[in-house]
Amino acid sequence: MLRFPADISPDGRGFAVSFPDIPEALTCGYTLESACEMAADALATAMSFSGQAAGNNRQLTCLQLGQARRTMQGIAAASASGPCLMTFDLFDNLDDATPATPPSEPLADGAVVLRGIARPDAEALLADVHAITIAAPWRHMITPGGLKMSVAMTNCGHAGWVTDAGGYRYDPIDPLSGQLWPAMPASFRHLATTAAAQAGFAGFEPDACLINRYEPGTRLSLHQDRDERDFNAPIVSVSLGLPAIFLFGGMRRADPPQRVRLAHGDVVVWGGPSRLAFHGVAPLADGDHPLLGRLRINLTFRKAL
Secondary structure (H helix, E strand, O other): OOEEEEEEOOOOOOEEEOOOOOOOOEEEOOOHHHHHHHHHHHHOOEEEEEEEOOOOOOEEEEEEHHHHHHHHHHHHHHOOOOOEEEEEEOOOOHHHOOOOOOOEEEEEOOEEEEOOOOHHHHHHHHHHHHHHHHHOOOEOOEOOOOOEOOOEEEEEEOOEEEEEOOEEEEEOEOOOOOOEOOOOOHHHHHHHHHHHHHOOOOOOOOOEEEEEEEOOOOOEEEEOOOOOOOOOOOEEEEEEEOOEEEEEOOOOOOOOOEEEEEOOOOEEEEOHHHOOOOEEEOOOOOOOEOOOEOOEEEEEEEOOO
C-alpha cells in the first residue's frame, strides 16, 4: 500500500509532502489551502486516509478527497503544540466509501457530471483500450498550424478524429496504417449509451470514440467540438486514471470556465444548449494511480457521421 506522510504546519504557512516511492521529496511552499488543493489534484477525488493529530491521539478518517481539505485544515488547527503526522492509505475500500458529492452534478443546462459511474467497468475498459492501441497505436497528431499536440491520441469506431496539414476532420481510415479504425468495443458503447441516457439524452448512438492519453504536465486548450455533422447528439467524456481539472466554459472562448475536478470513473455529458460549450483540460498534476500509474486516459464518444 502506498503511504503518503505529510507534515502540516498548524499556522498554515507551509506543507511538506514526501512520497516513499519517489526518490526526492516534494516540498511545496504553498499555503495550507493551496497545498491541499494541489494534493487533491494529484492524488484522487475518491480515497481513504487516516490521520492522528499530535498530542491528543484522536483518529480522524476521511473517505473522499472532497472532504480532505477541510479535514486537513481541522487537524492543523487542532495541533497547536506542533506539526502533526498523517498517513494516507490511498484507494482503500473505495466501494464502501460514502460519496462526498452527489452522483449527478449539474454544470449547465444540458451538461452534467456523473460521478463514478465508469469505475465498476474500469478494468474492462482499459483492457479494451490496450487492444485498440495494438491495432491503432498512440500518436501525437499535428495541428493544421504545424504544432505537435502534447496529448497522445488514437480512435475506434466507424470514424476517427484526425488533424494534420489538411485540417480537422473525421476519417474512417487510420492515416498511419491505411486500415479502418478498430471497431468500438461493446463495453465502450454500453457505457456511452447508459451515461447519455442517465444525463437525459436517451437514444444516443456513438459512432466515434477519441481516446486521449495524458501524462503529467500535458493539457488540452479550450475548444469546441464542431467537426461532427450532428450537433443534436451529446458528447460523452469518460475519465480513467489520474484525476484532472476539467475546464467547462460558455459559448465564447473568453467566457471564464468552471474548474471541475474529475476522478477515476467520472463521466461528463453535455449536449442541447451546452453542446458547443468551450471545454478543455488543465495541465495534469503528477500522481500514481493503482491502475494507470502516472497516466490519465480519456474516452470521448461522439455522433460524428
